[in-house]
Amino acid sequence: MPLPATVRVSLLFLVIAIVALAFSDVAITASNPWRDLGRFFLGMLTPDFFSYEGLATALVRTLAFAFVGVGLGSVCGFGLALLYRWRAVRLCSAFVRAIHELFWALIFLQFFGFHPLTGVLAIAIPYTGIFAKVYSEILDDVNPQAAHLLPRGSGTLVSYLYARLPQCWAQIRTYTLYRLECGLRSSAILGFVGLPTLGYYLEASFSQGQYSEAGAMLLLFYALIATIPVWVRRFTLPLYLAAAPFLLGEGFAIRWGNVERFFTEDIVPAPLRNGDGWSGLQDWLADVMVNQAIPGIWNTLVLTQLSLVATGMLALVTFPLISRHFGGPIRRGSGHIFLVVMRSTPEYVLAYILLQLWGPSMLPAAVALALHNGGIIGHLLGRHSSHIGLRSDAPIGLNRYTYELVPRLYRSFLALLFYRWEIIMRETAILGILGIYTLGFYVDSAIQNIQFDRALVLIVLTALLNIGVDKLSRVIRRRLALQTLPTC
Amino acid sequence: MSFIQLDRVSASFQGQKVLGPLSLTVAPGERVALVGKSGAGKSTLIKLAFDRAREQASTSLIPQDLGLVGALPVFHNVFMGRLDQHRSWYSAVTLFRPFQRDRTEISALLSQLGMAHKQWAPVASLSGGQRQRTAIARAMYQRSETLLADEPVSALDGPLANEVMALLRERFSTSLIALHDVTLALRYCDRVVGIADGAVVLDQPTTKLSEHDLLPLY
Numbered sequence: 001m002p003l004p005a006t007v008r009v010s011l012l013f014l015v016i017a018i019v020a021l022a023f024s025d026v027a028i029t030a031s032n033p034w035r036d037l038g039r040f041f042l043g044m045l046t047p048d049f050f051s052y053e054g055l056a057t058a059l060v061r062t063l064a065f066a067f068v069g070v071g072l073g074s075v076c077g078f079g080l081a082l083l084y085r086w087r088a089v090r091l092c093s094a095f096v097r098a099i100h101e102l103f104w105a106l107i108f109l110q111f112f113g114f115h116p117l118t119g120v121l122a123i124a125i126p127y128t129g130i131f132a133k134v135y136s137e138i139l140d141d142v143n144p145q146a147a148h149l150l151p152r153g154s155g156t157l158v159s160y161l162y163a164r165l166p167q168c169w170a171q172i173r174t175y176t177l178y179r180l181e182c183g184l185r186s187s188a189i190l191g192f193v194g195l196p197t198l199g200y201y202l203e204a205s206f207s208q209g210q211y212s213e214a215g216a217m218l219l220l221f222y223a224l225i226a227t228i229p230v231w232v233r234r235f236t237l238p239l240y241l242a243a244a245p246f247l248l249g250e251g252f253a254i255r256w257g258n259v260e261r262f263f264t265e266d267i268v269p270a271p272l273r274n275g276d277g278w279s280g281l282q283d284w285l286a287d288v289m290v291n292q293a294i295p296g297i298w299n300t301l302v303l304t305q306l307s308l309v310a311t312g313m314l315a316l317v318t319f320p321l322i323s324r325h326f327g328g329p330i331r332r333g334s335g336h337i338f339l340v341v342m343r344s345t346p347e348y349v350l351a352y353i354l355l356q357l358w359g360p361s362m363l364p365a366a367v368a369l370a371l372h373n374g375g376i377i378g379h380l381l382g383r384h385s386s387h388i389g390l391r392s393d394a395p396i397g398l399n400r401y402t403y404e405l406v407p408r409l410y411r412s413f414l415a416l417l418f419y420r421w422e423i424i425m426r427e428t429a430i431l432g433i434l435g436i437y438t439l440g441f442y443v444d445s446a447i448q449n450i451q452f453d454r455a456l457v458l459i460v461l462t463a464l465l466n467i468g469v470d471k472l473s474r475v476i477r478r479r480l481a482l483q484t485l486p487t488c
Numbered sequence: 489m490s491f492i493q494l495d496r497v498s499a500s501f502q503g504q505k506v507l508g509p510l511s512l513t514v515a516p517g518e519r520v521a522l523v524g525k526s527g528a529g530k531s532t533l534i535k536l537a538f539d540r541a542r543e544q545a546s547t548s549l550i551p552q553d554l555g556l557v558g559a560l561p562v563f564h565n566v567f568m569g570r571l572d573q574h575r576s577w578y579s580a581v582t583l584f585r586p587f588q589r590d591r592t593e594i595s596a597l598l599s600q601l602g603m604a605h606k607q608w609a610p611v612a613s614l615s616g617g618q619r620q621r622t623a624i625a626r627a628m629y630q631r632s633e634t635l636l637a638d639e640p641v642s643a644l645d646g647p648l649a650n651e652v653m654a655l656l657r658e659r660f661s662t663s664l665i666a667l668h669d670v671t672l673a674l675r676y677c678d679r680v681v682g683i684a685d686g687a688v689v690l691d692q693p694t695t696k697l698s699e700h701d702l703l704p705l706y
Contacts, residue, residue, distance in 0.1 A: 154571035
C-alpha cells in the first residue's frame with residue numbers, strides 16, 4: 001500500500017529530527033534539577049502577591065507597551081495592507097516581521113537606550129509587518145460584488161468604507177484582539193533585555209531564588225491573558241489606547257549623538273571603518289561566516305527541527321484533553337486550563353525557567369518550544385475535533401482516537417504545524433540570548449563585544465533564514481493542499 | 489442612443505462557450521423580459537449588458553446574488569445606491585449617524601416594499617425575501633432611469649412579487665429583467681426575449697404572446 005503524501009512528509013520530518021537529535025547537545029547539567037523544579041512548582045502553589053511593591057508597576061508597564069506597540073502596529077499595518085499590491089511593501093513587511101521583537105529591542109537599545117521608544121518600536125515594527133500581511137489577506141477575501149455594484153464616481157475611500165470594510169470588520173477585530181494577546185507576551189519578555197516590563201522582575205526574582213514572587217507574577221500574567229475578553233471591550237479599548245502612552249514610564253533620555261554614531265560608525269563593517277578596503281572586508285565577512293554565522297545557523301536549524309517534531313507530537317497527544325469526544329466536563333475543564341497555561345507562557349519565559357532549573361543545553365529550549373507551540377496547536381485541534389460529528393456507535397478510547405479523529409484532523413494538524421515552523425525558528429534563534437548556541441547567542445555576544453556591525457549581519461542572516469523557511473513551508477503546504485487561517 | 493446594444497457578443501467560462509454569438513438591442517422606454525431555462529445564459533447576458541450599459545449612464549443592477557453588505561443595516565445598503573451623489577465626508581458621517589433627510593426618504597421607500605420595520609436591522613439577520621427587497625430598494629434609490637435585474641422577485645411570494653414588479657415598472661422607464669415566471673413576464677413587460685443555449689430564439693412584443701407560446705422554452 002503506497003503511503004499518502006501527508007504521511008510521507010511527516011516521516012521525512014521525523015527522520016530529520018532523529019538525525020538532528022544525534023547532532024544536538026541534549027543534557028541536564030544542573031546538579032539537582034528536580035529539587036529546583038519542585039521548588040518552582042511550590043512557588044507557583046504559594047504565590048506571594050505582596051512581597052514586591054513593583055509588581056503592579058511591572059504589570060502596568062507590560063500592558064502599556066503592549067497597547068502602544070500593537071496599536072501602532074495595527075494602524076501602520078492597515079495602511080500598508082492597502083498598498084500590499086506593491087512588491088516593495090510586501091518585501092519590507094516580510095523582512096521586518098522576520099526579525100524577532102527581542103532583536104529589534106537589542107538594536108534600538110544601542111542608540112535609543114532605555115527610552116520607552118525602544119520597547120514601543122520593538123513591538124510596533126514586527127507587528128506592522130504581520131498586520132500588513134494578514135489584513136491584506138483578509139481584505140482580499142472580501143466578496144468584491146458589493147463594490148462592483150456601486151454607482152460610478154462613488155470615490156475610493158467611500159467605496160472602501162461601505163462595500164469592503166464592513167464585510168471583514170469582525171475578522172479584523174478578532175485577529176487584532178488575538179494579536180493583542182501575543183503583544184502582551186512580547187511586552188513581558190522585553191523585560192529580559194532590561195525594559196521595565198514583567199520579564200525584568202521575573203528574572204530578578206528567579207536569580208534570587210524567590211520562587212513565590214515569580215509564581216505570583218506568572219499567575220497574574222495568566223489571569224490577565226485569560227480575562228482579556230472581560231476587560232477589553234468596545235468602550236474600554238479607546239480608554240486604554242489613550243492612557244497607554246502616558247504609562248510607559250520615563251526611561252532615560254535619548255542621546256542623539258548615540259543615534260548618529262550608531263548609523264555612521266557602529267554598524268559600518270570594521271574593515272571599512274578602519275580603511276582596510278575590499279580585501280579586508282572579504283576577510284572580515286569570511287570570519288563572521290565561519291566563526292559565527294555558520295555555527296549559529298546550524299544550531300538554529302538543529303533545534304528548530306527537533307522542536308518542530310516535538311511540538312507536533314505534543315499537540316497530537318494533548319488535543320484529546322479538550323475534545324468533546326473524550327472524557328467528561330471536569331476532565332475537559334482541567335484540560336482547558338492546562339492548555340491555556342501552556343500557550344500563555346511565552347516560550348522565552350518557559351525556556352528561561354527550564355534553563356535555570358536544568359542547566360544550559362538544547363533540552364530546556366526544545367521542551368519550552370514544544371510546550372508552548374504544542375499547547376497552541378493542541379488547543380486549536382481540540383476545538384476543531386469537537387466540531388466533528390461521530391456516528392453514535394463509533395468506537396471508544398484508543399480506537400476512536402486512531403481510527404476516527406486523527407485521520408480526520410491530520411491535514412489541519414499538518415497545516416497548523418507547518419504554519420508555525422517559521423515562528424518556531426524565529427523563537428529558536430532568539431533563545432540563543434539565554435546561552436544556547438543558536439543565532440541569538442552570536443548576536444548577543446557580538447553586541448556585548450560592541451561589534452554592532454557583526455550583530456547586524458547576523459540579524460539580517462537570521463531574517464533571511466526565517467523568510468526561507470516561510471517560503472519552504474508555503475511550498476509544502478501548497479503541494480499537500482493544506483489550508484489554514486492565520487494564527488499567532 | 490439605445491440602452492443596450494449588443495452586436496454578436498459571446499462569452500466563455502473556463503473554455504466553455506456559455507453565450508452567443510448573440511445580438512440584442514433595447515431602446516429607451518422599452519421594458520424587456522428575458523426568459524429561458526436556468527443555464528441558458530440569462531445571468532451572463534445581464535452581467536455583460538450591465539458592464540456595457542454603465543459606460544453610458546448610471547444603471548441600476550439587481551444581480552442574482554444581490555451583492556449586499558451583510559454587516560451593514562438595511563438603511564446603509566440602500567444608501568449605497570447614491571454614494572456617487574454625496575461628498576466623501578457626508579457619506580462617512582452617514583455611516584455612523586445618518587442625516588434626517590436621507591432617513592425620511594429611505595424610510596418611505598422601504599415602507600413601499602413592506603420593509604420599514606427592518607430599516608436598522610443588519611442585512612445578515614434578514615430572510616431571503618427581505619434581502620431581495622433590500623437589493624431592490626437599493627436599485628430604486630439609485631439615480632438612474634434604467635434597470636438590469638436577474639430574477640429580482642424569485643424569493644417573494646405571489647402577491648408580493650406582483651406588487652414589487654409593479655413598483656419596478658413604475659420606477660424604471662427602461663429595463664431588462666431576467667424572469668423564470670412567465671406570467672410576471674407577460675404582465676409587467678412590453679417585450680419578451682427567449683434564450684436557449686446562449687442564443688436568442690424568440691423576440692416578440694408581449695401583446696402577441698400567450699403563456700402557451702413560452703412553454704417550449706422551458
